[in-house]
Amino acid sequence: MAEKNKKIIADSNKIQLLINKLAxxxxxxxxxxxxxxxxxxxxxxxxxxxxxxxxxLAVKNINMEIPFGILDITLYRxxxxxxxxxxxxxxxxxxxxxxNAKNIILVDDVLYTGRTIRCAxxxxxxxxxxxxxxxxxxxxxxxxxLPIQANFTGLSYHTKEQVCVELSEVDGQDVAYxxx
Amino acid sequence: xxFNRKDLLGLEDLDKKEIQTIIDSVKPxxxxxxxxxxxxxxxxxxxxxxxxxxxxxxxxxxFEIAAKRLSADVVNIATATSSVVKGxxxxxxxxxxxAMKADxxxxxxxxxxxxxxxxxxxxxxxxxxxxxxxEHPTQGLLDLYTxxxxxxxxxxxxxxxxxxxxxxxxxxxxxxxxxKMGAKLRVVGPPTLIPKNITDLGVxxxxxxxKAIKGVDVVNILRIQMxxxxxxxxxxxxxxxxxxxxxxxxLANAKPDVLIMHPGPMxxxxxxxxxxxxxPSAVINExxxxxIAVRMAVLYLLAAARIKQGKKHVNxx
Amino acid sequence: MSIQIKxxxxxxxxxxxDKVGDIFIENGEIVSKLSxxxxxxxxxxxxxxxxxxxxxxxxxxxxxxxxxxTIATGTxxxxxxxxxxxxxxxxxxxxxxxxxxxxYILMKSQKEGKVNVFPIGCITKNSxxxxxxxxxxxxxxxxxxVSDDGVPVSNSQIxxxxxxxxxxxxxxxxxxxxxxxxxxxxxxxxxxxxMILGLRGIPNQSEDVMVARDIMLAELTSxxxxxxxxxxxxxxxxxxxxxxxxxxxxxxxxxxxxTLTDDAVKTYDTNYKMNPPLRRQKDVDAVKxxxxxxxxxxxxxxxxxxxxxxxxxxxxxxxxxxxxxETLLSLVLNELVDKKVLSFQDAIAKMTVNPAKIFSLEKxxxxxxxxxxxxxxxxxxxxxxxxxxxxxxxxxxxxFIGRKFKGGAVMTxxxxxxxxxxxxxxIN
Numbered sequence: 001m002a003e004k005n006k007k008i009i010a011d012s013n014k015i016q017l018l019i020n021k022l023a024x025x026x027x028x029x030x031x032x033x034x035x036x037x038x039x040x041x042x043x044x045x046x047x048x049x050x051x052x053x054x055x056x057l058a059v060k061n062i063n064m065e066i067p068f069g070i071l072d073i074t075l076y077r078x079x080x081x082x083x084x085x086x087x088x089x090x091x092x093x094x095x096x097x098x099x100n101a102k103n104i105i106l107v108d109d110v111l112y113t114g115r116t117i118r119c120a121x122x123x124x125x126x127x128x129x130x131x132x133x134x135x136x137x138x139x140x141x142x143x144x145x146l147p148i149q150a151n152f153t154g155l156s157y158h159t160k161e162q163v164c165v166e167l168s169e170v171d172g173q174d175v176a177y178x179x180x
Numbered sequence: 181x182x183f184n185r186k187d188l189l190g191l192e193d194l195d196k197k198e199i200q201t202i203i204d205s206v207k208p209x210x211x212x213x214x215x216x217x218x219x220x221x222x223x224x225x226x227x228x229x230x231x232x233x234x235x236x237x238x239x240x241x242x243f244e245i246a247a248k249r250l251s252a253d254v255v256n257i258a259t260a261t262s263s264v265v266k267g268x269x270x271x272x273x274x275x276x277x278x279a280m281k282a283d284x285x286x287x288x289x290x291x292x293x294x295x296x297x298x299x300x301x302x303x304x305x306x307x308x309x310x311x312x313x314x315e316h317p318t319q320g321l322l323d324l325y326t327x328x329x330x331x332x333x334x335x336x337x338x339x340x341x342x343x344x345x346x347x348x349x350x351x352x353x354x355x356x357x358x359x360k361m362g363a364k365l366r367v368v369g370p371p372t373l374i375p376k377n378i379t380d381l382g383v384x385x386x387x388x389x390x391k392a393i394k395g396v397d398v399v400n401i402l403r404i405q406m407x408x409x410x411x412x413x414x415x416x417x418x419x420x421x422x423x424x425x426x427x428x429x430x431l432a433n434a435k436p437d438v439l440i441m442h443p444g445p446m447x448x449x450x451x452x453x454x455x456x457x458x459x460p461s462a463v464i465n466e467x468x469x470x471x472i473a474v475r476m477a478v479l480y481l482l483a484a485a486r487i488k489q490g491k492k493h494v495n496x497x
Numbered sequence: 498m499s500i501q502i503k504x505x506x507x508x509x510x511x512x513x514x515d516k517v518g519d520i521f522i523e524n525g526e527i528v529s530k531l532s533x534x535x536x537x538x539x540x541x542x543x544x545x546x547x548x549x550x551x552x553x554x555x556x557x558x559x560x561x562x563x564x565x566x567t568i569a570t571g572t573x574x575x576x577x578x579x580x581x582x583x584x585x586x587x588x589x590x591x592x593x594x595x596x597x598x599x600x601y602i603l604m605k606s607q608k609e610g611k612v613n614v615f616p617i618g619c620i621t622k623n624s625x626x627x628x629x630x631x632x633x634x635x636x637x638x639x640x641x642x643v644s645d646d647g648v649p650v651s652n653s654q655i656x657x658x659x660x661x662x663x664x665x666x667x668x669x670x671x672x673x674x675x676x677x678x679x680x681x682x683x684x685x686x687x688x689x690x691x692m693i694l695g696l697r698g699i700p701n702q703s704e705d706v707m708v709a710r711d712i713m714l715a716e717l718t719s720x721x722x723x724x725x726x727x728x729x730x731x732x733x734x735x736x737x738x739x740x741x742x743x744x745x746x747x748x749x750x751x752x753x754x755x756t757l758t759d760d761a762v763k764t765y766d767t768n769y770k771m772n773p774p775l776r777r778q779k780d781v782d783a784v785k786x787x788x789x790x791x792x793x794x795x796x797x798x799x800x801x802x803x804x805x806x807x808x809x810x811x812x813x814x815x816x817x818x819x820x821x822x823e824t825l826l827s828l829v830l831n832e833l834v835d836k837k838v839l840s841f842q843d844a845i846a847k848m849t850v851n852p853a854k855i856f857s858l859e860k861x862x863x864x865x866x867x868x869x870x871x872x873x874x875x876x877x878x879x880x881x882x883x884x885x886x887x888x889x890x891x892x893x894x895x896x897f898i899g900r901k902f903k904g905g906a907v908m909t910x911x912x913x914x915x916x917x918x919x920x921x922x923x924i925n
Contacts (some may be wrong), residue, residue: 072208075220075250075480090208090480126217192693270811291811292695293765312813314695349695377689 009139009157012174018154019048022136023055025152030103033060035131037067037102041120042091046070047169048138049107067102069095073119093123100128109165111137114148139163139176183481187299187306190315191356199324199357202477206325209480210473212249223252223483229282230256231273232309233289238444238468239309239319243286246475255282274298284482287311305482313347319443320353322474324361326467327398330439335362338435340392342426343402343451344373344413350443351402355381368392369424372413389424394433400441401426404451417450427453431461439463498913499523499531505541505874509548510846511853511863520546522870525913529866537915543878544907545841548849548862549581549612549871550826554646554671554725554749554797556818557583557614560601561590566802566891568602569609571822574800574890576917578822579906581871582613582861583800586646587624594619594630599638611916611923612909613871615641615858620659620670626650629658636666641856644671646725647772649707651677656711660720669723669747669855674707674732675699675773684813686759686774694762696812699774705731712739715746723855724748726799728773730783737792747855749795752821752828753896755784755838761896767808767815768896771801785838788847794855796847798825802892820890824883826875827902835903841877870913877904879919889923 010018030036033056040049053066072091106120117135124133134151142158155176157163164179166172183201191199212218228247230240240256247254259273268276270289277285284305287295292312299306310316328334339358345351345367359365359382367374368386379385386392393399404420414420431438440452440462448454457464500522508515521528521535552575558566566574568585575583585602587593593602599616606614618635622628624645632643643663649672650656659670680703685691687698708724712735715722727733727750739746759775769775787793801818808815829848833839839847853862860869880903885893907919917923 075208075212075222077222090205092208093211122221126219127215269806269809271809289811291813293812296765297811312695313697346692352693352695375692377692380689381693 007178008175009163009178010155010176015138015174015176018138019051019055020059022138022152022154023052023059026052026105026134026136027056027059029134029151033062033064033066035101035103036105037069037097037099038105038107039069039071039095039124041106041108041116042070042072043170044165044167045108047167048109052105052107052136067097069097071095071120071123073116073123076119076122078115095127098128099124099130102130104130104133105136106133107136109138110163111135111140111150111153112143112163114144114146117148118146138165184485185482186486187295188317188478188482189295189299189306189308191317191320191353191360192315194360196360199321199360202321202474202481203325203328205477205481206470206473209249209476210470213469213473219249219251221251222480223247223250226252226283226483227281228252228254228284228286228479229277230254230309231277231285231287232256232258233287233294234310236288236310239288242468242471243307243309243475246472247479249472250476250479252284252479270294270297271301274302274304278302278304283486284479305486307478307482310349312349313352314349315353315356316349317353318471318475318478319350320357321478322467322471323350323354323400323441323443324357325474326441326463326470327439329466329470330463331397334358337363337397338366338395339363339398339400340366340368340396341400341402342389342392342424343369343404344408345369345378345402346373346375347405347408348402354400355383359383366392366396370414373408389426389430390433393430396434396438398439398441399426399431399434400443401452403443403445403447421450425451425453426456428455428459431456437461441467444468498537499533499535500537500539500910500913500915501531501535502539502541502546502872502874506545507864508545508842508845509864510842511548511850512865513842515842520864520872522872522910522913525870527864527866527868527870539908541874543876545875545877546864547845547873547875548864548868549873549909549911550579550848551582551852551858551862552580552798552800552822552825552848553584553795553852553856554751555583555585555800555822556588556802557585557602558802559589559605560598564891565804565807567609568605568614570889570891571800571802572606572610572612572614573917573923574820574822574888576611576909576911576923577889577906578824579826579873579875579909580612580822581873581909581911581916582615582858583822584615584617584641584856586644587617587619588647592619592624593617593640594622594624594635596631596634596638599635599640603639612911615639615856617642617644617646617671619643620645620650621655624648626652626655629655629662632663632666636668640668641858642669642671642723644673644725646671646673649673649675649677653710653714657714657718660714660718660722664718664720667721667857669721671723671725672707672711673725674704674711676703676706679703679706683774684770685762686776688759688777690759690762694765696762699772701729701731701776701780704729704773705735708732708735712736712744712746715739715744716742719745722746726751726754726773726797727784727787727793728754728776728780730780733783733787733792737787737790740792747794748792749797750784750788750793751797751799752825752832753819755781755788756828756832757781757896765812766896767810767812768819768894770812770815770817771799771819772817785833788833789838794847794851796825796829796844797852798822800890802890803894804892805894808894818894820888820892820895822890823888824895824897824902826873827883827905828897830877830904831902870910872910873906874908874910875904876907879903879905879907881905
């Protein structure tokens with residue numbers, strides 16, 4: 001739970017607005033929605049991706065199955081063992097559709113160094129050759145260490161301080177704030 | 181995750197939590213098998229050596245595939261035990277491999293305790309791929325995982341091991357893992373092949389297969405070695421078949437959804453009838469598939485713990 | 498050379514004395530008083546003098562395996578352990594089944610030994626259990642007993658002949674009791690631990706069966722049977738019954754059999770591999786009981802040196818045996834005397850007067866006037882840790898390295914000369 005005097009970047013209303021903005025931007029660039037597939041990065045990227053999926057259909061006002069997948073980058077990290085006291089839990093990767101010829105919307109909560117995205121691109125590469133991969137993030141906090149950019153950004157908030165995103169599905173509330 | 185070991189020498193040493201950790205880690209590795217590229221870069225740049233002093237095709241291949249699917253570099257060394265007795269000592273062989281910067285050494289040996297000797301003398305991580313009559317921990321884990329996958333639980337299951345318990349490292353590792361996870365274990369075979377102290381491990385002894393098989397959830401059939409007959413441990417293969425072959429008729433007394441397991445290679449028509457081996461209850465091929473995923477999980481967990489240990493070491497200096 | 502040891506507690510089980518007084522030594526013998534002033538006076542305050550310890554079971558490895566031990570290093574090690582006399586087993590290379598081998602050992606120990614060395618000859622030629630060795634000639638050359646130690650005499654008829662034939666020489670036949678078929682390929686005690694470790698077991702009965710057979714053969718022949726390294730409850734009971742029947746049977750055990758159990762093998766440490774193997778707690782308890790009630794006559798080391806390379810191996814491939822000279826006395830004191838299994842005097846008896854009687858060693862094992870001045874001086878308060886770097890044996894294969902002891906030898910006098918002292922080490 002966040003502290004009382006935490007610095008809030010986005011409250012729950014704002015987060016909803018940002019998701020809506022992302023959905024609109026994505027649809028603007030992807031005229032043919034039937035070619036879209038959404039993949040969320042474990043853990044919060046998955047929940048965000050699920051919401052974005054709903055939002056896409058709501059904005060477009062249609063009802064159809066958009067292929068959806070989840071992806072865990074643990075096995076693709078280049079910093080195995082440098083992650084503090086515990087070995088990270090390997091979470092499920094499940095991409096139950098053929099990614100070839102799809103425009104993949106890759107979703108994560110915060111974009112920072114770009115290393116997570118680098119891993120995610122490697123994971124996707126091992127599933128096939130999508131038509132395109134487009135990155136959607138809720139918050140871009142800048143300070144990249146790799147030449148990676150988001151195609152769709154909810155909010156640009158450049159900071160060296162850690163940004164935490166809480167989502168009601170896992171954390172009981174929607175909020176983004178500066179955390180230590 | 182509570183797994184912080186340099187080596188995997190046996191399942192006797194592991195506690196329930198550690199076993200659970202390994203089991204919980206298997207699924208993501210198994211899910212790689214359904215992709216067109218079944219490989220992840222987790223162990224890229226790591227050197228894994230298969231040091232096999234005993235002939236083995238399945239276990240060695242399984243470890244090799246597991247390591248390769250994690251992008252490790254794999255070297256296979258097969259040596260006859262006899263040449264070891266005459267020539268270079270086990271420890272020297274290990275040290276040589278370490279000098280070549282092997283990160284993980286997987287050892288199979290006909291003598292019990294050999295993985296411990298390597299572990300004591302080397303910094304490389306050691307995985308026991310079967311040592312004498314002692315343990316075969318990855319087989320124990322893959323059997324456990326296979327049961328877990330099918331039955332969704334271990335606690336309370338009645339599991340029967342059939343055959344030569346005395347000389348079986350597979351039986352030993354199965355017993356450690358399954359009893360720790362709360363299964364009820366039975367063994368059946370002639371008294372000459374069942375150590376009476378096995379009851380100390382919480383295992384129930386049967387000599388009559390028909391009684392032993394009653395109401396069990398899993399039957400794990402061990403391979404019978406023909407040389408045991410020469411040691412007078414049973415009078416003839418003919419009699420062994422008569423008393424202990426698992427047949428469809430005998431299985432009728434087990435639970436209807438019984439799982440049939442065998443660590444392989446099978447002697448069809450001896451310890452297991454073909455109709456049982458090929459029945460829908462048999463998960464023998466799944467065991468093989470799961471073996472790779474389980475070994476990937478073990479390799480990954482050891483490699484990760486290893487880097488962590490190494491870092492700790494550097495920090496403390 | 499004359500020595501006066503002043504104000505020392507003198508414990509001599511040979512005449513059941515335990516009193517503070519002086520000991521006088523002249524010309525290598527214990528005398529009632531010195532002819533002149535002593536050349537050396539030793540202050541014995543707070544120390545205890547006992548007859549020099551006699552270890553009736555050891556392997557000095559010379560000739561043939563000098564990389565493990567030599568008579569020079571082995572006797573230095575014994576000396577440091579407070580042992581003044583060692584018997585050496587004949588499984589040297591070549592084996593001691595011929596007079597020249599006996600003479601070689603005696604000559605070498607005269608020249609290089611620090612303690613008395615008494616060779617044991619083979620029962621059978623080449624210890625192969627097929628034909629009797631030339632025991633008469635060996636006896637003339639200087640052996641004190643015969644044994645094929647390391648291997649049993651499996652053929653009952655040959656064992657019978659050995660017990661019969663040796664009667665004319667009044668020397669015991671020391672039996673290594675093991676049914677080789679029952680112990681086949683075994684490397685540790687058979688039981689729960691061997692099952693868990695996946696090592697082949699040696700059941701108690703492998704020893705018991707042979708002890709029973711040899712006792713029966715002793716009865717048949719009225720021969721002199723001494724059973725080596727008793728390790729099981731069954732053996733202890735068999736010997737107890739044999740003694741009750743009045744048979745001429747004696748036996749020994751070793752410190753590890755009253756100190757350790759096969760739980761110690763858990764890590765595949767080959768310094769816990771010996772033959773007979775470490776047994777269960779009930780056997781340890783039975784061995785202690787046998788010591789307490791006199792069933793077990795002697796405590797011997799079965800000092801069996803092996804090089805680091807020999808021992809640092811797969812458990813199955815490593816040789817059996819551990820060194821024991823330098824831990825004998827401390828283990829007896831800590832495990833038997835301190836734990837009230839034996840009185841100090843009775844414990845010392847099993848390493849002095851008892852072996853001297855069984856093997857007819859004249860003027861040894863006693864501090865009586867006229868005895869050879871083999872004396873061990875003990876400090877029962879001396880606390881120390883048994884460290885690898887302090888071991889004088891050429892080999893370091895001991896499971897007791899790192900163990901802390903209270904009480905041990907501080908001086909060893911052999912034939913009236915100070916051979917070792919804790920202060921000065923080996924004295925040449």
